[in-house]
Amino acid sequence: MIRRLVVLLLLVGGAFLLQPLRVPTEGIIAPTSLFLFGILLLVADTLGALAHDLRVPRIVGYIVAGAVLGPSLTGLVPAGVLHDMGMMKSLALGLIGLLAGAELRIDDLRQRWRAVLAILTFQAVFVGLAVIPTMVLLRPWLPFPPMAFGAFLAVAALFAVMMMANSPMVVLAILSEGHSGGPLAKTTLTVVLVADVLVIFLFTVAMSGVSIATGVAGEAHGAGMFLGLSKEIGGSILAGAILGAVLTLYVRYVKRELVLFAVVVVFASAAAAEALHFELLLSLVVAGFLFENVAPVRAEPLLRALESIATPVFVVFFALTAAELALGSFASLWPVVLILVLVRGGAVWGANRLGARVGRAEPVVERQGWTGLIPQAGITLGFAAIVAQDFPAIGAGLQALTVGVVTVNSTVGPILFRRALGRAGELED
Numbered sequence: 001m002i003r004r005l006v007v008l009l010l011l012v013g014g015a016f017l018l019q020p021l022r023v024p025t026e027g028i029i030a031p032t033s034l035f036l037f038g039i040l041l042l043v044a045d046t047l048g049a050l051a052h053d054l055r056v057p058r059i060v061g062y063i064v065a066g067a068v069l070g071p072s073l074t075g076l077v078p079a080g081v082l083h084d085m086g087m088m089k090s091l092a093l094g095l096i097g098l099l100a101g102a103e104l105r106i107d108d109l110r111q112r113w114r115a116v117l118a119i120l121t122f123q124a125v126f127v128g129l130a131v132i133p134t135m136v137l138l139r140p141w142l143p144f145p146p147m148a149f150g151a152f153l154a155v156a157a158l159f160a161v162m163m164m165a166n167s168p169m170v171v172l173a174i175l176s177e178g179h180s181g182g183p184l185a186k187t188t189l190t191v192v193l194v195a196d197v198l199v200i201f202l203f204t205v206a207m208s209g210v211s212i213a214t215g216v217a218g219e220a221h222g223a224g225m226f227l228g229l230s231k232e233i234g235g236s237i238l239a240g241a242i243l244g245a246v247l248t249l250y251v252r253y254v255k256r257e258l259v260l261f262a263v264v265v266v267f268a269s270a271a272a273a274e275a276l277h278f279e280l281l282l283s284l285v286v287a288g289f290l291f292e293n294v295a296p297v298r299a300e301p302l303l304r305a306l307e308s309i310a311t312p313v314f315v316v317f318f319a320l321t322a323a324e325l326a327l328g329s330f331a332s333l334w335p336v337v338l339i340l341v342l343v344r345g346g347a348v349w350g351a352n353r354l355g356a357r358v359g360r361a362e363p364v365v366e367r368q369g370w371t372g373l374i375p376q377a378g379i380t381l382g383f384a385a386i387v388a389q390d391f392p393a394i395g396a397g398l399q400a401l402t403v404g405v406v407t408v409n410s411t412v413g414p415i416l417f418r419r420a421l422g423r424a425g426e427l428e429d
């Protein structure tokens with residue numbers, strides 16, 4: 001490990017000395033972008049291995065590497081390189097979606113649906129009841145322009161909905177690293193996957209409320225947003241069903257180059273999603289779910305192939321996601337961010353505790369399930385970007401708060417969840 005760190009320091013130092021390479025690139029992917037992308041992945045993989053040696057989830061190392069080397073801190077990997085590597089992030093996201101969907105099994109859903117439904121319901125209620133009043137109390141310190149109290153409540157409700165989102169990617173990464181498959185792992189993964197689908201609907205409703213309350217758009221616009229999202233989700237499910245059928249047929253009749261075929265499917269799906277306006281991650285989660293549950297015997301070879309490349313896929317996704325964080329935007333907001341993190345964490349703890357008890361989940365889920373609901377990542381940041389684009393007056397401030405909360409939760413949450421899995425006896429390593 002020491003030799004690897006020395007080589008790594010030499011490479012990073014050399015990259016800093018090569019100042020021309022730090023110029024953002026445009027158009028086709030330039031060799032400099034590939035070089036800096038390679039350094040980012042090497043640093044991320046090394047810090048991930050170091051984190052593992054310290055009994056910390058590898059993804060914490062990936063996140064630290066991306067945050068440090070990204071534009072917000074050292075700037076070794078500039079924004080232009082991140083833009084060039086966008087297709088790599090889409091590929092990683094799609095492969096994670098396939099894996100996540102395949103981890104959802106009908107038997108588990110039948111066994112745990114009461115607990116999942118109860119936890120989701122209480123999470124939505126508790127987070128809303130905790131975050132909105134906290135936002136009201138913190139209003140003088142929040143980075144929003146003056147606005148009527150009704151409009152502020154609509155903004156606070158929108159932020160509360162964003163705080164209801166979890167991170168299936170983080171949960172799946174930790175479960176894959178620890179080869180976990182017990183009650184805590186299965187229940188948590190099911191909750192976070194279903195939660196993100198429901199939060200998309202709630203987010204659209206909250207966006208409509210902000211549109212009406214701030215006068216940016218009328219009720220017709222809000223209804224149009226909801227209708228458009230409903231079509232998008234319906235299209236995503238249909239696309240997922242088609243992809244699931246394609247995967248099943250390929251594995252049944254061809255059975256060759258499974259990883260390469262999965263990569264081609266993800267790239268084709270990404271292009272189709274952009275052209276036809278459906279949600280890439282949701283469609284691939286549906287495809288993985290149908291692929292696993294409709295033909296579980298035939299699905300096994302592809303799943304083994306995807307699991308074999310899970311580690312580099314997680315390195316790519318979390319390193320690039322962390323590098324895109326605008327860390328400087330919330331530097332002056334850290335006291336507010338810390339309060340919101342603690343308030344959300346307390347609400348999630350209470351929601352899981354009560355939901356697991358009402359849903360008759362296993363005792364380990366009642367005690368430790370909240371830890372898997374703490375991490376946040378891609379979808380929450382995506383919500384913040386949409387708000388910043390549609391409501392420029394409040395978007396920058398809301399995005400700064402969101403980045404702060406997500407940064408803390410995506411760093412602390414994986415550590416808490418991994419320790420919970422260890423206490424539950426669901427870690428193999």
